[in-house]
Amino acid sequence: MPDPPVDVLIVGAGAAGAALAWSLAETRMRIVCLEQGGWMDPASYPSTRPDWELGGFGAFGLSPNGRGRREDYPINDGESPIKVSNFNAVGGSTILYAAHFPRLHPSDFRVRSLDGIADDWPIDYATLAPYYDLNAAQMGVAGLAGDPAYPPKQPTLPPVPLGRLGETLARGFDALDWHWWPSDSAIATREHAGRAPCINLGPCITGCAQGAKGSTDVTYWPAAVRAGVEVRTHCRVREITVGESGLADGVIYYDEEGREQRQRAEIVIIACNGIGTPRLLLNSASSRFPDGLANRSGLVGRNLMFHPYAMVTGFFPERLGGYKGPMGCSLICQEFYETDASRGFLRGYSFEMLRGMGPVSTALQGMSAGRIPWGPEHHEAYEAMWDRTAGMVVICEDLPEEHNRVTLDPDLTDADGIPAPKITYRLSENSEKMLAHAVARGTEVLEAAGAKETQSVAPLPPAGWHLMGTARMGTDPERSVVNEWGRSHDVKNLFIVDGSLFVTSGGVNPTNTIQALALYVADRIKQNLSNLFE
Amino acid sequence: MSEPTSDPLAAVLDTLIPASEDGAMPGAGAIGLAAIVREKSETMADLVERGLEAADTHARERGAPSFAGLSLADRTAVLRELETSEPGFVPGLVFQTFAAYYQHPRVLEALGLEPRPPHPKGYELEAGDLGGLERVRARGRLYREA
Numbered sequence: 001m002p003d004p005p006v007d008v009l010i011v012g013a014g015a016a017g018a019a020l021a022w023s024l025a026e027t028r029m030r031i032v033c034l035e036q037g038g039w040m041d042p043a044s045y046p047s048t049r050p051d052w053e054l055g056g057f058g059a060f061g062l063s064p065n066g067r068g069r070r071e072d073y074p075i076n077d078g079e080s081p082i083k084v085s086n087f088n089a090v091g092g093s094t095i096l097y098a099a100h101f102p103r104l105h106p107s108d109f110r111v112r113s114l115d116g117i118a119d120d121w122p123i124d125y126a127t128l129a130p131y132y133d134l135n136a137a138q139m140g141v142a143g144l145a146g147d148p149a150y151p152p153k154q155p156t157l158p159p160v161p162l163g164r165l166g167e168t169l170a171r172g173f174d175a176l177d178w179h180w181w182p183s184d185s186a187i188a189t190r191e192h193a194g195r196a197p198c199i200n201l202g203p204c205i206t207g208c209a210q211g212a213k214g215s216t217d218v219t220y221w222p223a224a225v226r227a228g229v230e231v232r233t234h235c236r237v238r239e240i241t242v243g244e245s246g247l248a249d250g251v252i253y254y255d256e257e258g259r260e261q262r263q264r265a266e267i268v269i270i271a272c273n274g275i276g277t278p279r280l281l282l283n284s285a286s287s288r289f290p291d292g293l294a295n296r297s298g299l300v301g302r303n304l305m306f307h308p309y310a311m312v313t314g315f316f317p318e319r320l321g322g323y324k325g326p327m328g329c330s331l332i333c334q335e336f337y338e339t340d341a342s343r344g345f346l347r348g349y350s351f352e353m354l355r356g357m358g359p360v361s362t363a364l365q366g367m368s369a370g371r372i373p374w375g376p377e378h379h380e381a382y383e384a385m386w387d388r389t390a391g392m393v394v395i396c397e398d399l400p401e402e403h404n405r406v407t408l409d410p411d412l413t414d415a416d417g418i419p420a421p422k423i424t425y426r427l428s429e430n431s432e433k434m435l436a437h438a439v440a441r442g443t444e445v446l447e448a449a450g451a452k453e454t455q456s457v458a459p460l461p462p463a464g465w466h467l468m469g470t471a472r473m474g475t476d477p478e479r480s481v482v483n484e485w486g487r488s489h490d491v492k493n494l495f496i497v498d499g500s501l502f503v504t505s506g507g508v509n510p511t512n513t514i515q516a517l518a519l520y521v522a523d524r525i526k527q528n529l530s531n532l533f534e
Numbered sequence: 535m536s537e538p539t540s541d542p543l544a545a546v547l548d549t550l551i552p553a554s555e556d557g558a559m560p561g562a563g564a565i566g567l568a569a570i571v572r573e574k575s576e577t578m579a580d581l582v583e584r585g586l587e588a589a590d591t592h593a594r595e596r597g598a599p600s601f602a603g604l605s606l607a608d609r610t611a612v613l614r615e616l617e618t619s620e621p622g623f624v625p626g627l628v629f630q631t632f633a634a635y636y637q638h639p640r641v642l643e644a645l646g647l648e649p650r651p652p653h654p655k656g657y658e659l660e661a662g663d664l665g666g667l668e669r670v671r672a673r674g675r676l677y678r679e680a
Contacts, residue, residue, distance in 0.1 A: 045653075047651055047652045047653045048651055048653045048654070049651050050637055050649075050650075050651055051633075051637055052651045052652060053633075053636075053637075054633060105677050105678070105680075106677060106678065106679060106680040107677065107678040107680045109680060110680040113680070114678065114680060124680065125680065144664070144667075146667075146671060148670065148671060148673065148674060148675050148676045148677075149676040149677055150677055151677065161659040161660060161661045161662055162660070162661065162662025162663075162664070163659045163660050163662055164660055164662075166662050167660075167662045167663055170662070170663075170666050171666075173666070174666040174669060177669070177673075179670055179673070179676055180666070180667075180670060181667065181670065182664070199653075199654075199655075199656025199657065200656050200657040200658070200659040201652035201653055201656055201657070202652050202657075203652065209653040209654070210653060210654075210656070321659070321660075324657035324658075324659050325657070325659045334676060335676075337676070337677075338676070338677065338678050359636040359637075359641070359642065359645055359647065360632070360633055360636040360637060362636070363632040363633070363635070363636050364629065364632055364633065367628060367629070367632055372632075374549075374550040374551065374613075374624075374628050374631075374632075375549070375550070375552070375610050375613075376552060376606065376610060378550075378551050378552070379551075379554040379559050386645065
């Protein structure tokens with residue numbers, strides 16, 4: 001006898017899968033989550049070691065192609081100026097994210113109506129607002145109420161300290177009369193739900209050894225597991241199978257020893273991010289779905305959106321203490337977020353301030369930028385740069401374009417022989433103009449803050465953190481992959497709950513919205529359990 | 535002159551990062567980084583050996599018994615030549631030397647830092663002045679209703 005089916009099978013234990021599992025746990029259904037990575041040990045994170053600054057070059061690097069971890073799958077991103085950054089573990093990419101946690105704006109859900117481009121979402125800000133609030137409580141969001149760039153919202157915890165560096169940059173925004181506000185950050189600035197408070201270690205993007213950062217292995221998952229959800233680690237799903245009825249009936253996966261296993265399920269929910277989800281759907285092609293599962297629209301894998309990033313760095317005469325504090329979270333500027341067609345592009349962007357660098361990073365980045373030589377001039381050049389840099393990243397809204405897409409690579413496979421994804425992506429003219437505008441404004445504000453020199457990189461190649469749009473939601477089955485609550489138009493017991501759902505990208509980090517969407521989809525599932533497949 | 539050492543690589547490191555003129559910052563070779571840099575450069579071990587031999591050859595052409603016997607100015611000149619004649623030798627060592635040097639306790643203390651990783655002690659961070667936000671609030675709503 002084969003094992004009985006579970007009620008709910010979730011593929012992927014990252015930001016979205018965790019929030020969804022936690023929400024569904026109250027139903028007492030049998031819920032299993034398959035995750036290709038394992039549980040992380042915070043004691044192994046680089047910030048516990050003397051060589052902490054080199055963590056990003058090895059097993060904690062941003063690119064799955066360079067980490068050398070079996071848990072990762074390779075991604076052919078040779079045909080994209082932006083390279084994919086992700087992580088595979090319980091917690092997914094929240095293990096390495098900076099925890100910058102803004103919401104989308106109300107206008108982000110109505111891009112077609114307001115600006116005549118792209119499409120509107122099938123839901124609006126008001127629909128997601130209660131789920132943003134719920135997510136803030138569960139993830140522990142630090143911030144400050146009253147930001148005029150948003151409808152009223154109430155962060156759970158006090159804001160992350162600005163430090164001398166943040167204060168210095170704020171002076172620049174004040175001088176230009178531009179917006180700025182302390183960042184919403186999924187960082188426990190004081191003890192929260194059993195998590196120790198942030199102690200300003202700095203390198204959040206190689207994992208938080210303190211456990212203060214809201215990665216879902218320390219937020220949603222412990223509660224979900226206590227409530228009865230089973231997380232099965234080191235299990236890589238090859239394909240979703242479909243029964244005679246046309247419903248998904250389970251998955252085939254490889255366990256930690258590489259053995260093929262089958263898990264049957266009544267409901268299958270995919271939470272593998274904007275690259276992994278279309279990869280799995282395309283790998284699940286069958287005679288009934290020859291172009292990939294749930295792909296009768298032909299849109300699975302299409303409309304891939306990153307956020308084109310730029311980085312602008314200022315060199316200041318004074319020391320800024322920038323090696324201390326959450327590296328990606330101090331303050332945000334949304335002066336140029338909403339559309340102003342006179343700028344020469346539509347939609348907009350955010351500035352997010354960065355802290356400075358540690359001693360090794362200063363030397364290596366100074367070397368690669370040609371600012372710190374070897375030889376007799378070394379010390380003088382180093383002294384001019386050490387603890388005197390501050391800057392920002394620019395997060396530009398990316399618009400959906402069908403030619404930007406995820407397909408299956410004909411040759412590349414992961415360690416289990418499963419075809420790997422291939423990315424085909426190019427920057428739009430709108431993005432190019434937005435990046436140029438942002439770099440000019442970023443330079444301006446750094447100079448206003450006192451920078452004596454600036455430098456910029458645009459686009460920033462390794463900044464493919466935000467993976468969106470490849471299984472978009474909508475009410476029209478011809479123009480979307482899932483409906484307005486994440487259910488496949490083609491397969492009535494198949495759901496998607498990650499960045500793939502995004503219709504447009506906004507100009508902020510997407511994790512908060514990804515999780516709010518997952519909580520919203522979970523509520524719709526719970527409300528419709530009696531007629532879920534109709 | 536570089537400090538005497540049994541490893542000829544130390545003289546190269548003392549050339550890549552020499553001691554500062556005021557003595558506050560040590561030379562990279564003088565604080566014993568040669569063994570670490572060799573270990574980290576394992577994948578380019580042949581290149582390192584070839585580069586060191588070439589450095590000694592250049593030194594003998596300048597009348598010194600070895601690279602370590604040259605003045606800092608001459609050692610710098612030799613490494614500049616090797617940047618062209620031994621591609622990869624100098625850049626590879628620069629990366630590893632910079633990385634090792636700025637982890638060394640003596641160097642960190644000279645920079646005003648405690649020689650420790652960030653965790654578990656962490657850092658104190660000033661809250662910062664939020665007074666400028668009154669101006670931001672006074673400008674009114676920035677988002678569009680939709």
